[in-house]
Amino acid sequence: MRFAFTIFIALLSFSACEVIDDPIPANAEDNLQIGAISADSARLFDSLGIFADTDYKIDQALNLDDTDSLISFILNNTWAISTAPDNSNRRFITLEEFTGHECIFCPLGTKEIIRLDTIFKEQLVPIAIHAGGFARPRQSGDKFTTDFRVEGGHGELYQQEFNPGNAYPRGMVSRLRSTGNAGWEADINSIAADSPIAELKLTSYYSNNANVVRAQIQVIPLVPSSESFSLQVFLKEDNIVDWQKDAFSNPVDIEFYNHRHTLRKVVNGTWGLNLPNWQVGDTLSYQYVTTVDPNWKPQDLEVVCFIFDNDQSSYEVMQANAAYFTPR
């Protein structure tokens, strides 16, 4: 009896274990290509962002698993169209900043971003990644209960990779290196005059009624390269007013703090989409169709895309762009 009891407990314990051979979920997104478009439809389709030579990557939650459903979905909704700036002859630069609402020195980082934004304007694409202990929401009380961390744990993975020491404010200018806010301007200046290796054309199609955004992205190589690149797509929201700690404020807790450029959604996985080897003259065309949280403010939302060297010893962002959901 005792022996049987012991064996039973042991078996129970051993069975509580799962070995995963294939960690990547199959069909995390639906991939579609629209076939030849008739001449009659071409003009309408073109104006609505329906293209024949584009890989459509569709959020599975939308259940658009064939081209007819996709086209019907696009035709049956209204879309605000907004185009990102031209970067065919300029290298646009990302500034990914690690921050947290309980981080008392992080507002220094925000101030520096605002200052740099006025200097470099559209060439600079800031993204605030709320991650780590300072970004953890409180479980109770009336302060700091909002969770600014991006769903899916991506922010924590970026933190792990780029800011393992949990230093704040910390940022990466085009992922050249991770540094404090004092080093950002120098890093930007070191690459601001570089010629781009590719143009990133970006158009946002946003449907308020469907709570969906479609990011039409064209990667147009300008120089040959033997490196391997990935395409990353984010959504970010500006001007979120909520609690923030600030070491230089009295009181330290600020109720109506303007959180800038907050990363809201990592659309295509932590490390993006691996791009095929390219040649000058190619055009790689993708359209990400993804859901938008109705609580986010459309007027402050932007699609961000960038391509980066996916060699793990580099991760350097080579080109970037951003488009508002609603035209400016």
Next chain:
Amino acid sequence: MTHTLLRKGNSFKLFILTVFIIFSGSVKAQSFDQVMSKGKIRGNFQLDMQYYQEDTIIGAEEVPERILSNGFLNLVYTNGGFSAGFRYESYMNALLGFPEGYQGNGIPYRYASFDQKQFSITVGNFYEQFGNGLAFRTYEERGLGYDNAMDGIRIKYRPLKGVEITGLTGKQRLFFDYGEGIVRGLDADVYMNDLIPRLKESKTRILLGASAVSKYQADQDSRFVLPENVALFGGRANITRGRFNLNTEYAYKVNDPSADNNFIYRPGEALFIQTSYSQKGLGIVLAAKRNDNMSFRSDRGESLQNLLINFIPALTKQHTYNLLATLYPYATQLNGEMAFQADLIYKFKKGTLLGGKRGMDIQLNYSTANNLDTTRLNDEDGKRLGYEADYFDVGEVYFKDFNVMLTKKFSSKVKGRFTYANLVYDQDVIEGKPGAPKIYANIGIADVTYKFDIRNSIRTEAQFLITEQDQGDWATLLIEYSYSPHWFVAFLDQYNYGNPDPSKRVHYYNGSFGYNDKGNRITLSYGRQRAGIFCVGGVCRVVPASSGVFLSITSSF
């Protein structure tokens, strides 16, 4: 929250009685008063309170509350095999440097247990350790703000003499809440000399053990197929023969993608071996450890000290002297390290050349911790095993510590302890400061006590830390006067005289006095607290700079 028993208005007495009646069969045979008269209550109380002052010179920030405090009361009732207790905790708000999750008052720890000949049953909160802890260890380390207590059920079953089986299930404490995951564990200890009659008289004493621990957490992640049930298995042996002892344990963990390991699916493993020899006047301990991807938490997204299920011991000396203990202490690297430690303790006898008239003790200690030698696999989009590691090769040095300590009594009035240590400390990895240079430091400490008479004594410590990196050189001077057995007064100054930035060559002065009486102790101090790191057993907490008045009261009964 379910654990806030007293918040719900139930009295503790009622709780004890109810559980006692449920668990105790013997209560039926005796009168209630007879049974209750055998009960005992014991406990202890601690209050740490600080009044904070802003001190821009040392970077001590203004604290809006001005006064912060941590308070604890443990109360345990025992009656025969029955016991029940609780711990009340108060953070109004938590002292600086403690996790901010500790806020408010409550009873996060309460339990009832009953011990019979074959069974011990505990319901509520409990701490437990399997073997050396590689598979499972829950414990409280108040100075760190570390408490990963279980809340659930634990059964210990002794089916045969020499055999004890422990089964448990529950959730872990996370501040005033619980972690998301459910933890299940099974452990067996077998004392071979008790179990096998022909080994009963053997000089070789053998204890074998085995553990299996499993955690459950739902997969709500769209990026990966995450294992919802993750198990860890371990086996161990502790063999003693005469003056020799061998203590070894191995643990293996199946795929456990987490924020700690960047969501890789590589299995984890850990091996711990410690062997010792001791005889009168001599002790030698040699230890080795290799852990690879062995962070094991009941919430895969957690970090820092939160919700750790197992414990990977640090193979480095736990220093007590201020500069050695809190400037560059080693924190165990859960993702992977290979560590070795050697200890030698020798007593030079009286009358020998080195022993002199009163003898002398020497302690030599050497420890090193290195990264594993790994090669990245670049398989993020495939099996996500992350890396390969050569089992016996080591990578870069994280930490090295060679230290020697001499203890000598010079006369009936004067005794001294002298320490030298040489440290190598990788700030980049241990403190997570990317690009920070590796620190090479030499430390010398003289600790001399002069006893005027049976009541009055004075102790002085002089400490020097010399390094060209980080904040440069430090010196510490401590003078402590004791009037036994009740009173003491002390003055401490730490001076960062070698800081490369002249404006940071600051004195950290601190004056304190205290009173001890039986189980009670009151300490009051005023001064500056240098920013540093406080570690216990390789688990660390960053202590920010502060300035002000500190009051500590402890009492036990």
